[in-house]
Amino acid sequence: MDPQSVERTAGRALKVMAIFGTRPEAIKMAPLVKQLESDPRFEASCCVTAQHRQMLDGVLEIFHLKPQFDLDIMEQRQTLSTITSKCLLGLERVLAQVRPDLVLVHGDTSTTFAGALAAFYQKIAVGHVEAGLRTHDRYSPFPEEMNRSLVGRLADLHFCPTGSNQANLSAEGITQGVYITGNTVIDALRTTVVEDYSFATDALNHIDYAQKKVVLVTCHRRENYGAPMEQIMSALRTLALRHPEIEVIYPVHLSPVVQEVAHRHLDGLANVHLVSPLMADEMHNLMARSYLVMTDSGGLQEEAPALGKPVLVLRQETERPEAVEAGTVRIAGVQTETILAMAEQLLTSPESYREMAHAVNPYGDGQACRRIAQAILYEFGRMDCPPEPFQAEN
Numbered sequence: 365m366d367p368q369s370v371e372r373t374a375g376r377a378l379k380v381m382a383i384f385g386t387r388p389e390a391i392k393m394a395p396l397v398k399q400l401e402s403d404p405r406f407e408a409s410c411c412v413t414a415q416h417r418q419m420l421d422g423v424l425e426i427f428h429l430k431p432q433f434d435l436d437i438m439e440q441r442q443t444l445s446t447i448t449s450k451c452l453l454g455l456e457r458v459l460a461q462v463r464p465d466l467v468l469v470h471g472d473t474s475t476t477f478a479g480a481l482a483a484f485y486q487k488i489a490v491g492h493v494e495a496g497l498r499t500h501d502r503y504s505p506f507p508e509e510m511n512r513s514l515v516g517r518l519a520d521l522h523f524c525p526t527g528s529n530q531a532n533l534s535a536e537g538i539t540q541g542v543y544i545t546g547n548t549v550i551d552a553l554r555t556t557v558v559e560d561y562s563f564a565t566d567a568l569n570h571i572d573y574a575q576k577k578v579v580l581v582t583c584h585r586r587e588n589y590g591a592p593m594e595q596i597m598s599a600l601r602t603l604a605l606r607h608p609e610i611e612v613i614y615p616v617h618l619s620p621v622v623q624e625v626a627h628r629h630l631d632g633l634a635n636v637h638l639v640s641p642l643m644a645d646e647m648h649n650l651m652a653r654s655y656l657v658m659t660d661s662g663g664l665q666e667e668a669p670a671l672g673k674p675v676l677v678l679r680q681e682t683e684r685p686e687a688v689e690a691g692t693v694r695i696a697g698v699q700t701e702t703i704l705a706m707a708e709q710l711l712t713s714p715e716s717y718r719e720m721a722h723a724v725n726p727y728g729d730g731q732a733c734r735r736i737a738q739a740i741l742y743e744f745g746r747m748d749c750p751p752e753p754f755q756a757e758n
């Protein structure tokens with residue numbers, strides 16, 4: 365952090381504003397906001413863009429977060445330009461009013477990019493949580509790969525979940541203010557998964573988890589819209605028809621594009637349950653009771669390995685290679701036949717299943733928020749040493 369910022373803030377609490385807008389950002393920012401709120405050395409505040417409305421509100425409720433500012437920007441079938449421009453205009457006003465010492469943004473959404481840019485326009489320092497993830501393909505995931513690269517350029521502080529994320533930044537010449545913290549989602553997961561859990565979505569209380577193999581599915585990425593999503597849904601349909609021993613549980617993203625294709629392919633199958641998006645605690649507890657996860661989600665690729673659940677990634681690449689290397693996540697791609705073959709192998713070969721179904725924690729140890737708070741204090745001259753870096757177990 366530059367010496368002027370350290371001097372300007374000396375002797376008072378640091379004003380830190382978290383800006384987020386979608387479900388995954390909220391889940392991963394919630395424990396960090398709580399951490400900052402509990403520490404008198406910070407004056408924490410929250411501004412939500414509400415790029416997601418219902419899916420964001422569910423997270424705010426579960427984690428008891430009450431944002432001071434809510435831009436309420438969501439529109440049905442919103443475009444990338446409308447999200448970014450509405451965020452920028454709303455944030456200009458909020459940042460001018462609050463003048464935080466540091467803005468925190470998370471990940472790679474349009475809110476993330478607009479949040480970092482809006483702060484930069486007012487010369488407010490930016491901390492990027494979940495920094496350094498890359499596929500090195502600017503169109504996949506789209507637009508996330510570009511968003512996170514641009515935020516990497518805009519940010520002053522970079523909180524990388526893993527060592528390989530740090531290496532990605534280093535290769536781009538970003539070496540100052542970089543910390544390896546673990547991913548805050550593992551902090552969140554530690555508060556949500558419990559033994560005797562009862563689901564608010566009643567259909568989930570009637571699944572026979574002991575006898576049936578639950579296949580948990582999510583799918584929402586923009587680069588999968590069109591032919592890839594058709595192929596994925598077709599694979600799921602065939603899988604369900606061929607395997608009465610499985611129950612496919614698919615909480616369908618509220619995007620009208622996704623809703624249409626999911627219902628067209630999967631309605632009317634006895635062992636497929638298309639349910640509304642789940643609350644974060646429901647999702648985590650359902651995952652803990654599942655046999656297999658099939659997803660194009662980033663967050664699920666981080667959570668499932670911690671719970672010992674194999675993941676087939678419904679994409680052509682991933683920016684999260686750590687669990688692939690650990691053997692619990694495989695890239696299944698977006699072709700019907702390949703997806704089917706990989707899923708059926710896990711359903712029919714106990715040996716293949718055992719190889720993938722072991723808990724690994726390459727993404728965190730539940731201490732990411734503490735490390736991020738400590739790194740901020742260190743950067744602003746409030747602590748003598750930086751936090752110890754997160755190191756994954758071998």
Ligand code: UD1
Binds near residue numbers: 442444472585586620
């Ligand atoms: C966004 C992020 C993506 C992230 C995903 C998490 C961008 C460009 N994309 O994608 O990186 O992985 O969130 O889920 O930032 N909708 C509702 N209610 C909601 C949420 C969405 O109705 O609570 C509908 C709206 O019609 C909205 C559409 O879904 O226009 C798409 O939402 P949007 O945020 O644009 O894209 P996501 O696919 O959710």
Ligand code: UDP
Binds near residue numbers: 388391615660664667
């Ligand atoms: N999630 C949830 N309910 C759902 C689907 C996902 O709470 O119905 C959670 C999931 O556990 C993870 C996060 O949302 O923490 C991932 O969000 P999403 O897949 O929408 O976005 P991505 O991670 O791909 O950006």
